[in-house]
Amino acid sequence: MGEILFSMEPEVVDSVETKFRRIVTPIPVPESLPTIEELQQYEPLSMGGQPLVVWDRAEGINVYDPYGNKWLDMSSGVLVANVGHGRQEVQDAMMELIRRPLLHNYLFPCEIRAKLVKKLAEISPPGLDKVFLLTTGGEAVECAVKLARTHGLRKGGNKKNVIISFENAFHGRTLAAQLVGGIPGLKDWIMNPDPDIHQVPFPGDFRLEDKSFSLFEMILKEKGVNPDDVAGVISETYQGSGAWFLPDEYAHKLRKWCDAHGALLIFDEVQSSFGRTGKLFAFEHYGIDPDIIACGKGISSCLPLSAVMASPEIMDMYEPGSMTSTHTGNPVCCAATLASISLLLDGGVLENAASVGKFLGEELKKLKDEYSGIIGALHGRGMLYGLHIVKKGSIDPDGEMAHRITDRAVKRGLMLFAPVGSGGATIKICPPLIIDEEAVEDGITALREAFEAEAGA
């Protein structure tokens, strides 16, 4: 299915004025069209597809355009602004480095990077005591896959190189990230797929009947994979395309299976960590620890920084100078990340994500019950939910309806990114973790109005 685009035609909409939202112009704003057109002219087509709102300022739980409109944000950008947009504490920490100035230092020793890797090691599960800083989530995944394969090679020789990942998984857009990705349409360009990377069904999907771990073992057998040749298994801790989690029992069996076969378990926590699900890491919900963690997005709440955490045994396989990156642990990014983690852990943000997140889930459940004909399923935890829009009375995704509802919600002052997942029919609800119950109620009101307008009361 091709990407559905938001219309460039300004629509005169009812004005909105609440404590959290203000819409006082047609959307898209006629004066914003030259900026949007310039982006369309000079950026690749692939950069299109999001609601046509020009972001001018983002603060706390709000996004502002330059034309007097104000949105309540339930996108967090794209699950990044975990402790809120533009927090003063984060700005101050960055400004300290900017004013000093120390804007770049490659791998040369520096205090702020030392503080950050120490902190990340301290908050990771026991044993995952080494931290490699990178820039994007995709890079962290690339590194995790490389470490798992290198580990396999060292432990079991050439044959221990198989990587298992999951259907529908999204791990980023770089080569290894797409090789382990589970969305076939995204990987046509690779042409020569890696014969030792295999996908198995993801058991969280509400459309998949068999959610047992025996399916994992059965599919490997069907594919002729010898379990002892598996170097690593990688999964998003919850699958972003649908906000679906592994069944707990499956997660435990997967951990045991990896241990039994000397395979490393990698959780891609790029989207799910740093409080998003009401826990620091989403794998805490399962009660198991991975061997390698890949993080990004909400780790800093703003600037690009990603991280891989693993044991010294795994992380120290490469000689000095042979696993590096030009922008590793940029000092300004490190400062922002430390300030963000401090707000999350010591400033009450994590607790808020758990408690207000529960309320958000309950409110969305009411909406699902009201619109059960077209909301096929509601999945999620904490501050992360997916509303799966289906063709009335079926389980078939309805991407057009999901898109219309999103468009209407944005025109009511609720910031959402374009629907994702199978058929482009999952509306993701993922506000900054600092949102309170009053703002949640206001956002749900906007969402309900969008459903009423597009799907009938």
Ligand SMILES: Cc1ncc(COP(=O)(O)O)c(C=O)c1O
């Ligand atoms: C689970 C997961 N892994 C990896 C990535 C890639 O991150 P980035 O876009 O920073 O490369 C994403 C981005 O959406 C993601 O959600």
